[in-house]
Amino acid sequence: MKSCPSTGLHRVSLLPLGESDGDPTALVLVPFTTPYADGQSLRARLQAVLGRQLRGYSLAFDVPRRTAKGTLYIHRRDLESAKRCLASGLPQLEMGCAASVSCAGALSCH
Template sequence: MLMKSCPSMGLHRVYLLPLGESDGDPTGLVLVPFTTPYADGQSLRARLQAVLGQQLRGYSLALDVPRHTAKGTLYILRRDLESAKRCLASGLPQLEIGCAASGSCAGALSCH
């Protein structure tokens, strides 16, 4: 239904590990909301995977084609979170992470 009402929006979702309750568990997944400008959705996906490598356990991605903006969620192991934030800061400096990116802080992790 969403795709019919918003034909210019593209959705892409990849899950590599199941989500579960993991407070404090270093092997638990953390959901990291983000927003970023992009020119091409395929190159954005490739860039995310190249920058994060094995730290990226999955992601969801929504592309706003007319605005050249992507919003999504990265799934990263808690133990890899600090390293992943450093990789994102150097490899994708225009990517915004946290509550401001998601529009809602419910369950989101901020980088602050």
């Protein structure tokens, strides 16, 4: 885990990426924005709401606006369940378009 207080970034290590776009174990990126009061509480809440569905994440904090932007890394097979968990556990969280990840770094929107 790496923490950069000067820039407000926080990242956790990711598990290996799946190569196939149709692979249910392939990771998808889910960008999000949410208000937050405390960065550590937000991290704990994300982990509590998603549990084992959360395979990794990155966060950037806009301290003056008290907003966090980030990306969640979730297995494709867990995407719908994770969206439901986020909608009920973090209703103020706004999700963007989920994108597939390949080892080559190409993204395709879903």
